[in-house]
Amino acid sequence: MFAAQKPVGAILVLSLGLSAALLAATPPSKKAKVKNTAVAKSTAAKHAAAGRAQAPTASNSDFEASRMQGSLLGTPGLWATQVAETLLPGQVSSGAYVQRYSRTPGGLVFTDAQMGWTVGLTNRLELSFATTPYRRIRLTHPEQLTFGPSGTLGSFDPAAPFARNPLITGPVDWTLGATFGLLSQDRGDPIGLALQAGESVPYTPTYANGVDNYGVSTTEPAFFTNVLLDKWIGTGGEMIGNFGYRHNGTADAGGRVSVPLRDQFTYGFGEIFPLQSRLQGIVELNGAAPFGAGGPTAVAPALGSLSPLDLTGGIRFNPLTWMGINAGYRFAAHSPTANASGFVFGLSFGPPPVEAAPAPPPAPTLACRVDQSVVQPGTTVNITSSATPGDETFTYGWTTTGGQLAPNGATATLDTTALAPGMYTVTGRVTNPAGETADCSVNVEVRVPPQHPPTASCSVDPQSVLPGAGMAFHVDASSPDNRPLTYAWTLSRSDAGQLDSTSNATVHLDTTGATPGAVRGSVTVKDDRGLTAGCYADGTIETPPPPPQPSLATTLSFAPNSARVNNISKRALDAVALQLEQDASAQAVIVGYATSTEVQHRRPLTAAATVRLAEERAVNTMTYLVKDKGIAADRITLRHGDGPQKAEVWIVPQGATYRGGGVEFQASDVNGH
Numbered sequence: 001m002f003a004a005q006k007p008v009g010a011i012l013v014l015s016l017g018l019s020a021a022l023l024a025a026t027p028p029s030k031k032a033k034v035k036n037t038a039v040a041k042s043t044a045a046k047h048a049a050a051g052r053a054q055a056p057t058a059s060n061s062d063f064e065a066s067r068m069q070g071s072l073l074g075t076p077g078l079w080a081t082q083v084a085e086t087l088l089p090g091q092v093s094s095g096a097y098v099q100r101y102s103r104t105p106g107g108l109v110f111t112d113a114q115m116g117w118t119v120g121l122t123n124r125l126e127l128s129f130a131t132t133p134y135r136r137i138r139l140t141h142p143e144q145l146t147f148g149p150s151g152t153l154g155s156f157d158p159a160a161p162f163a164r165n166p167l168i169t170g171p172v173d174w175t176l177g178a179t180f181g182l183l184s185q186d187r188g189d190p191i192g193l194a195l196q197a198g199e200s201v202p203y204t205p206t207y208a209n210g211v212d213n214y215g216v217s218t219t220e221p222a223f224f225t226n227v228l229l230d231k232w233i234g235t236g237g238e239m240i241g242n243f244g245y246r247h248n249g250t251a252d253a254g255g256r257v258s259v260p261l262r263d264q265f266t267y268g269f270g271e272i273f274p275l276q277s278r279l280q281g282i283v284e285l286n287g288a289a290p291f292g293a294g295g296p297t298a299v300a301p302a303l304g305s306l307s308p309l310d311l312t313g314g315i316r317f318n319p320l321t322w323m324g325i326n327a328g329y330r331f332a333a334h335s336p337t338a339n340a341s342g343f344v345f346g347l348s349f350g351p352p353p354v355e356a357a358p359a360p361p362p363a364p365t366l367a368c369r370v371d372q373s374v375v376q377p378g379t380t381v382n383i384t385s386s387a388t389p390g391d392e393t394f395t396y397g398w399t400t401t402g403g404q405l406a407p408n409g410a411t412a413t414l415d416t417t418a419l420a421p422g423m424y425t426v427t428g429r430v431t432n433p434a435g436e437t438a439d440c441s442v443n444v445e446v447r448v449p450p451q452h453p454p455t456a457s458c459s460v461d462p463q464s465v466l467p468g469a470g471m472a473f474h475v476d477a478s479s480p481d482n483r484p485l486t487y488a489w490t491l492s493r494s495d496a497g498q499l500d501s502t503s504n505a506t507v508h509l510d511t512t513g514a515t516p517g518a519v520r521g522s523v524t525v526k527d528d529r530g531l532t533a534g535c536y537a538d539g540t541i542e543t544p545p546p547p548p549q550p551s552l553a554t555t556l557s558f559a560p561n562s563a564r565v566n567n568i569s570k571r572a573l574d575a576v577a578l579q580l581e582q583d584a585s586a587q588a589v590i591v592g593y594a595t596s597t598e599v600q601h602r603r604p605l606t607a608a609a610t611v612r613l614a615e616e617r618a619v620n621t622m623t624y625l626v627k628d629k630g631i632a633a634d635r636i637t638l639r640h641g642d643g644p645q646k647a648e649v650w651i652v653p654q655g656a657t658y659r660g661g662g663v664e665f666q667a668s669d670v671n672g673h
Contacts, residue, residue, distance in 0.1 A: 063276075063277070063278050063318075063321070064276045064321060064352075064353040065276045065277060065278060065280065065316075065318035065321055065324065065353075066276075066318075066321055066322050066324075066349075066350035066351055066352050066353060067083070067085070067238070067275070067276060067350070067353070068083070068085065068087060068091070068093050068350040068351055069093060069095070069316075069322075069323075069324050069348035069349060069350035070093040070094040070095030070116060070117070070118065070348045070349055070350060071095055071116075071348070072095060072097050072099065072114050072116070072130075072344075072346075073095075073114075073116045073118075073128060073130040073175065073177070074093065074094050074095050074115065074116020074117045074118045074128050074129065074130045075093065075116065075118045075126070075128045075130075075177070075179060075196075076093045076118065076350060077240065077270075078240065078270045078272055078282050078284055079097070079099075079270075079282065079284055079312060079326065079328065079344050080268055080270075080284055080286045080310070080312070081240045081241075081242050081268040081269065081270035081284055081286065082179075082196070082226070082228050082240070082242060083192060083228065083230045083238070083240055084181065084183070084184070084191075084192030084193050084194040084228040084229055084230045084240075085181065085184055085185065085186050085192050085194075085230060086120060086123070086124055086125065086126045086179060086180075086181040086184065086194060087118065087119065087120025087126045087351065088120050088123065088351070089120050089121060089122055089123065090119075090120060091119070091120045091350075091351040092117065092118065092119050092120075092349075092350075092351065093117075093118045093348075093349060093350040093351070094115070094116060094117045094118070094348075094349045094350075095114075095115065095116055095346060095347065095348045095349065096114075096115040096346050096347050097113075097114045097115070097326070097344060097345065097346030097347075098111070098112070098113050098114075098344075098345050098346060099111075099112050099114065099330070099342065099343065099344040099345070099346075100112075100330070100342040100343050100344075101308075101310060101330055101332055101342040102332045102335040102339055102340055102342060103157055103159045103160075103308060103332070103335055104144075104157070104334065104335045105141070105144040105145060105157055106139055106140075106141055106142065106144050106145045106157045106160075106163060107139065107140030107141035107144065107335075108137055108138070108139060108140075108157055108159065108160060108163060109137065109138040109140065109339055109342075110135060110136070110137055110159070110160075111135070111136040111137075111138075112132050112134070112135050112136075112172070113132065113133060113134040113135075114130065114131070114132050114346075115130070115131060115133075116128060116129060116130030116131065116175075117129050117130075118179075123181075123187075124180055124181040124182075124184075125178065125179070125180055125181075126178070126179050127176075127177070127178050128175075128176070128177045128178070128179065128198070129174070129175070129176055129177075130174070130175040130177070131173070131174040131175070132171070132172035132173055132174075133171050133172070133203075134169070134170075134171060134172075135169065135170060135171070135172045135216040135217070136167070136168075136169045137160055137163055137167070137168045137169070137215075137216055138166070138167055139163055139164070139165065139166050139167070139168070140339070142164065142166065145157065145163065145164065158218075158248065158261045158262065158290070159308075160215060160216055160217060160218075161218060161261070162210060162211040162214075162215035162218075162219075163215050163216070164215060165215065168214060168215050168216055169214070169216065170203075170204065170209075170214030170215075170216040170217075171203035171204065171214070171216075172202065172203060172216055172217045173200045173201055173202045173203060173217060174200070174201055174203065175198050175199065175200045175201070176198060176199055176201075177196060177197065177198025177199075178196070178197060178198065179194050179195070179196040179228070180194060180195050180196075181193070181194045182194060182195065185230070185231070185232055190231075191229060191230065191231050192228070192229065192230040192231070193227075193228070193229055194227075194228040195225070195226070195227060195228075196225065196226040196227075196228055196244075197223075197224070197225045197226075198223075198224055199221055199222070199223050199224075200221060200222045200223075200224070201221045202217050202218060202219055202220070202221065203217075204216075204217065204219060205219050205220075206219065207219065218248070218249060218261065219249075220248070220249020220250050220261075221249055222246055222247060222248050222249055223246070223247045224244055224245065224246040224247070224266070225244055225245050226242055226243065226244035226266070227242070227243045227244065228240075228241075228242055229241040229242070229243075232275065233273075233275075234275075235274060235275055236273055236274055236275065237271055237272050237273030237274055237275050237280075238271065238272050238273075238275055239269075239270075239271050240268075240269065240270040240271065240272075241267075241268070241269050242266070242267065242268040242269075243265075243266070243267050244265070244266040244267070245263065245264070245265060245266070246263060246264040246265075246266055246288070247263050248260075248261035248262065248263055248264065249261065262290035262291065262292050263290065263291060263292045264288040264289065264290050264291070265288065265289045265290075265291060266286075266287070266288045267286070267287055267288075267289075268284065268285065268286040268287070269284070269285045269286075270282065270283065270284040270285070271283055272316070276353065277318075278317070278318050278319075279315060279316075279317055279318070280315065280316045280317075280318070280324075281313075281314075281315055281316075282312075282313070282314055282315065282316055282326075282328060283311075283312070283313045284310075284311070284312040284313075284328075285309075285310070285311050285312075286309075286310050286312070287307060287308055287309040287310065288307060288308055289307045290307065307334060308332065308334055308335070309332070309333040309334045310330055310331065310332055310333070310342075311330070311331045311333060312328045312329065312330040312331075312344060313328060313329055314326065314327050314328025314329060314344065315327060315328070316348065320352075321352040321353065322349060322350060322351065322352040323347065323348070323349050324347070324348040324349075324350075325347060326344065326345065326346050326347070326348055327343070327344070327345050328343065328344040328345075329341070329342075329343055330342035330343055330344055361434075362388070362389060363436055363438065364387055364388065364389070364392060364394065364430055364432050364436055364437070364438040365387065365388045365438050366385055366386070366387045366428060366429070366430045366438040366439060366440040367385060367386050367387075367440055368383060368384070368385045368426070368428050368440035368441065368442045369383070369384055369385075369442065370382065370383050370426075370442045370444060371384075372444075373442070373443060373444055373445060374444075374445045374447060375416055375444065375445070375446060375447070376416075376446070376447060376448065376449065377416055377417065377418065377419050377420075377421075377446055377448065378416060378417045378418075379416050380413055380414070380415055380416070381413065381414040381416065381426075381444050382411070382412075382413055383398075383411060383412045383413070383414065383426055383428070383442060384410065384411050385410050385411070385428050385430075385440060386410070387410070387430045387438065392432050392433075393432070393433060394430040394431065394432055395430065395431045396409055396410055396428065396429070396430055397428070397429045397430075397431075398412045398426065398427070398428050398429075399426070399427050399429075400414060400424060400425070400426045400427070401424050401425045401426075402419055402422075402424040403415055403416050403417075403419050403424060403444075404417070405426065412426065412428070414426055414444060416444070416446050419446045420446070421446050421447055421448050422445070422446060423443055423444070423445050423446075424443070424444050424445075424446065425441050425442070425443055425444075426441065426442050426443075426444065427439060427440070427441045428440050428441075451481065451529060451531060452479075452480040452481050452531070453527070453531035453532060453533050454477055454478065454479045454480075454483075454485055454525045454526070454527055454531065454532065454533040455477065455478055455479075455480070455533055456475050456476070456477040456523065456525045456533040456534060456535040457475065457476045457477075457535055458473065458474070458475050458476075458521070458522075458523060458535035458536055458537040459473075459474050459475075459476075459537050460472065460473050460474070460521060460537040460538065460539040461474070462539075463538075463539050463540065464539065464540040464541075464542055465511055465539070465540075465541060465542065466511075466541070466542050466544055467511050467512065467513065467514050467516065467541055467542075467544060468511055468512045468513075469511055470508055470509065470510060470511070471497075471508070471509040471511060471519075471539050471541075472506055472507070472508050472509070473489065473506070473507050473508075473509065473521035473523070473537055473539075474505065474506040474537075475487065475505050475506075475523045475525065475535060476505075477505065477525040477533065479527050481527070483527035483528050483529060483531075484527065484528050485525050485526065485527055486503065486525070486526050487502075487503050487504060487505060487523055487524070487525055488502060488503065488523065488524045488526070489501075489502040489503070489504075489507050489521060489522070489523045490502070490521075490522050490523075491509070491519060491520070491521060491522075492518075492519055492520035492521075492522070493515075493517075493519060495514060495515040496509065496511070496514050496515070496517070496519040496541060497509045497510050497511040497512065497513070497514040497519075497541075498510050507521070509521070509539075511541050514541050515541070516541045516542055516543040516544075517540070517541060518538060518539070518540055518541075519538070519539050519540070519541060520536050520537070520538050520539075521536060521537050521539070522534065522535075522536040523535060523536070547655060547656065548653035548654070548655050548656040549653075549656055550589070550650045550651065550652040550653075550656050550657075550658045550659075550660070551650065551651050552648060552649075552650055553575070553576045553579060553588075553649045553650060553651045554572040554573070554575065554576055554648075554649050555646055555647070555648050555649075556569040556572060556573070556617075556621060556646060556647040556648075556649070557569070557645065557646055558617055558645040558646060558647070559645070560598035560599045560645060561598050561599050561605070561613065562645075563592075563613060563616035563617045563619075563620050564620065565620050565621060565624050569621070569647075570624060570628075572649075573621065573624050573625055573629065573649070574629065576588065576625065576649050576651070577625055577629035577630075577631055579651055580625075580631050580635065580651070581631075583651075583653065583654075585653070585654035586635075586651055586652060586653050586654065587635050587636070587637065587651075587652040587654075587658075588625070588631070588635060588636045588637070588649060588650065588651060588652070589636075589637045589639060589649075589650040589652055589658045589660070590618045590621045590622055590636060590637070590638055590639070590647060590648070590649050590650075591618065591639040591640070591641050591647065591648045591650070591660065591661065591662040592613075592614040592615055592616070592617035592618030592619075592621070592638070592639070592640050592641070592646075592647045592662075593614050593617070593640070593641050593642065593643035593644060593645065593646050593647065593648075594610050594611070594613035594614035594617065594640075594642070594643075594645060595610065595642065595643065595644065595645070596609070596610045598613075598645050610642070611640055612670070614640035614641060614642070615638070615640045615665055615669065615670050616670060617645075617646075617647045618638045618639065618640060618647055618665075619638065619667050619670045621647045621649065622636050622638060622667060633667070637658070637664060638664065638665055638666070638667055639661075639662030639663055639664050639665065640662055640663055640665060641661050641662035641663065648660075
């Protein structure tokens with residue numbers, strides 16, 4: 001840690017010492033590298049392994065300055081702006097600078113000595129350390145600040161909130177940071193893009209040193225994040241953009257006053273031109289915009305903006321490829337009450353451009369071809385090859401995944417006799433005198449003559465049957481290659497009946513006891529090579545119709561205590577006779593009915609007389625059908641029952657059974673019949 005009064009000259013001495021150390025650790029200049037070809041090739045190989053592309057060349061001269069020289073933070077960049085490209089593993093950049101700038105309120109004029117170092121850990125990750133060990137602040141307008149001996153913070157400048165003396169000096173802070181590259185023009189991306197994060201820690205974190213002794217900075221750490229962008233403009237230069245956020249701590253005046261400083265949105269734009277030249281121009285625009293809650297920072301708005309904005313322009317002279325001498329003029333646009341003019345001066349160091357190694361001799365290549373790529377077993381295939389470079393002497397070797405191979409230098413023949421159908425690969429290899437090899441491969445497909453599967457067409461006869469009937473499934477099948485065929489039949493359901501065979505072209509289905517519904521017969525036809533065809537036919541087992549039922553053909557009415565068939569009844573019986581004639585298998589059942597009280601106010605009939613009356617009515621009805629209409633008597637069954645004076649005539653179809661009322665009797669049981 002530097003004491004508060006250490007002069008700026010001591011910092012410059014340290015910077016020059018750092019320059020000498022880097023000079024000793026850095027590879028020799030380009031002229032030396034040209035002489036030391038082994039070193040040049042080693043460096044180029046490391047460069048190629050890292051995946052870094054060649055940057056645009058600035059001019060036709062032999063001089064190329066390092067593009068990765070250290071900024072004010074030691075990271076690769078210009079002065080206050082940083083490039084998005086990251087160092088390769090083991091590469092180092094650094095910078096040692098003195099800069100002057102001004103801030104409002106208070107008319108503060110800052111003179112800082114800064115230095116930093118950055119080392120590449122991987123192709124994308126680099127770590128940095130920066131420090132400001134010495135700062136000198138000249139306070140030109142103390143009346144704008146209200147921090148006095150009482151320790152009251154009323155109005156202050158966030159850059160140095162404890163400033164109260166006309167001239168103060170002391171150490172400021174040190175910073176650790178990390179940068180991770182997302183996109184890189186060095187690796188072939190159209191732009192460079194990186195993310196950066198870091199922490200700044202003050203050297204004077206206590207009230208006594210931070211306020212009473214020095215007052216050149218805050219007493220709290222600050223955290224920052226940045227997005228870094230860059231873009232090469234051909235050989236004309238490089239454009240850089242930085243955008244970030246800085247979280248400031250709390251200005252703590254010995255515990256008596258604790259005011260949070262406002263956070264800041266930071267930004268910067270820069271350009272260096274031309275790219276990699278010995279003399280380069282640099283312009284930068286850098287600023288910050290506070291936001292969020294924080295303590296008062298100005299006595300009156302007239303004192304100017306608290307958003308610092310610096311414009312810097314100058315040059316970088318590169319006496320060596322890995323070192324630059326920087327000088328620039330800085331103007332603080334938002335510091336009207338102080339000397340707005342400032343400067344930046346210092347040394348920057350970075351890894352020199354990697355010299356491309358001489359192009360290695362071209363590796364050998366080998367191309368193969370066959371005279372035919374699809375053959376039948378037994379065909380001989382000729383393979384030829386051509387190798388480059390044509391003036392090389394090569395040794396040839398051949399291998400195959402099947403068949404008999406006969407190599408002959410750059411050619412070979414493949415005998416496919418007895419090869420099974422399939423794809424086979426022939427691989428050739430050439431070896432040059434340096435031991436480098438190249439391969440080529442060709443495929444040969446062995447095919448047997450085309451094999452055609454059988455064809456099949458199915459049918460069923462009849463298509464619909466009642467349970468118990470037979471159904472035949474048939475397949476018309478043939479083999480285009482005249483191969484023997486076999487058959488395998490299956491039914492779609494097991495309750496559809498039984499097949500008499502499953503291996504014939506025609507099979508018969510016995511549907512006895514089968515469940516009604518659709519049934520499908522499917523067959524697979526196979527030849528002796530295993531090629532198959534299939535088809536199916538659909539039939540239906542119908543639901544049987546319901547059994548026939550007796551039907552009431554007519555009801556005849558009789559006068560009380562009378563069995564006479566009147567003319568009305570005869571006309572009804574004529575229709576019954578016609579039905580019986582049309583269905584010769586049908587039977588007739590005649591049921592005569594009578595009651596004992598058919599005649600009012602008369603003595604009721606006896607039970608025997610009532611039965612006799614019902615039977616006579618049935619017999620007289622049958623007599624009309626037999627004698628007058630010619631219906632056979634054996635087709636008629638007689639019954640008697642107890643009921644109103646009537647006779648019912650039922651038609652009973654074949655297969656039906658009469659289950660109605662009445663007691664059966666014979667016509668001969670009635671007197672006179």
